Amino acid sequence: MHSIVTVASPVARPMFTTVDVLRAELGSLLTVDDTVLETKIQEASGDIELAVGFRVPQEDVVETFWRTGFAGHGWGPCHDDGEPLLLRRKNVTAITSVTLDGDVLDPSEYRLDPDMGALYRFDAASGCPRAWRFGKSIVVAHTAGYILPPDPDANLPPAIVSCTKKLVKSFCLNLSRDQMLRSESVPGVMEFGYWVGTVGDPAQLPSDIQAELALLRRPRLAVA
Template identity: 35%
Template sequence: MLTVITPAAKRDLTTLDAVKLELEVTDDAADAYLGGLIGQASRAIESWCGRVFAREGLRETVHLTEPAGTLLLSRFPLAAITSVTTEAGSLAPALYEAEAETGMLYRLTASGARSVWSPGRILVDYAAGFLLPGDEGRDLPPDIERAAILAVRNAWHARGRDQTVRSEDVDGVGSFSYGLPASLSADVTDLLAPYRLPGFA
């Protein structure tokens, strides 16, 4: 079970300034609209990838029915492990180690060798996720931000079109057909594929 203890102040994967630069928009008349598109695109990217990218403080409860060589935490990359508590009590930091990029948590012996996690309940308090564009020290991968910008750009250029129409005839011009668009286009999902969780493919 995963509980968010400290929610991210924002989860937008790009900034208004970056989007306006992409679209060559120089006034603020559409700022509110673009801000809404940024939020929608960011949520769509989270949904497609099956994960939240913004850094948050978390508490995860794991119930082991048998010994395990590693715990795979739900969120990554790991920024910090605050505490690890087993049924025997709180573990000293020297008794566990984590792989930040994968979210894997290992049990260590007193000598520093890797051991196994014993069956039972394990409680892990940690922070995971990226610092987003606009944050000091941002570390969100550039291709994720680029995907968000492209998603906003695509929505911006499609505004006003009736997305429920599959075909239409225009007298004297011709017939036009277009299918219902996916929530995210291929140019966006190609950038996001390396960050998609297994099971969401």
């Protein structure tokens, strides 16, 4: 079975932290203007989104599932009894509607596991789980993702916020040093390594950031 996600009004160039937050934390160390800083926040946020493997900002989406291998054979299960549909978006907060072959299901006929993004089919009369059976498609309209700052209800995972700030701070602080310098060392006193990647290059994220994001990471990215 395959699915495709569509978004009526996608969030353009999401930012996982704000200019004001970074100015407050860096103070006089921050030498770039707001326009440059905002661009770097957007680039860093894009890198983090690619690294975790899922679309981060909250959006209203529609995911359409269709069958493979059963064309022309009528109705049949797309999963064994009780197996859920796995929605591609993370942090699903609301199911607006579920339409099965053109018929809108009553909310009593399905249940959501929000942590897993799993949608289970239930028999309304008995309350027992059942298979998702359909001929053409299942269309699930839902809200998923995280509220971004500066909204007072922002609920981004702390690791996403932290790693975004680290990337932008690294860019800003590295402006004043020799860009070819990879490390500094005074034997017995200190040793420090610099990140030599660039904001906008997710393939070169520092190892500490990759480790911090590891628990959030998904193996695929649904960015539609």
